[in-house]
Amino acid sequence: MTVKVNDSCIGCGACESVCGEVFKVEDVATVNESAVADNIDCVKEAADACPVGAIEVE
Ligand code: SF4
Structure with missing residues (x-):
C-alpha cells in the first residue's frame, strides 16, 4: 500500500491527530x-x- 499527501494539504494537523505514527x-x-x-x-x-x-491511499 502506498500513501501520499498531495498538494491540496493545508497543514491542518488532523491526520497527525488521528494517526501520528504515520x-x-x-x-x-x-x-x-x-x-x-x-x-x-x-x-x-x-x-x-x-x-x-x-x-491518497493506493
Ligand atoms: S489532514 Fe493532514 S493531509 Fe489533510 S490537510 Fe490536514 S494536514 Fe494536510
Whole structure:
C-alpha cells in the first residue's frame, strides 16, 4: 500500500491527530512510509478525516 499527501494539504494537523505514527505535520503533512503497514486502519481514518482529500491511499 502506498500513501501520499498531495498538494491540496493545508497543514491542518488532523491526520497527525488521528494517526501520528504515520503523519507528521509542520507546514504540510509528511508520511513515514515505514510505519504504514502497521497502521493501515488509522491511515484510512486519517484519509477520511482530511478536510481537503489530500491523503491518497493506493
Ligand atoms: S489532514 Fe489533510 S490537510 Fe490536514 S494536514 Fe493532514 S493531509 Fe494536510
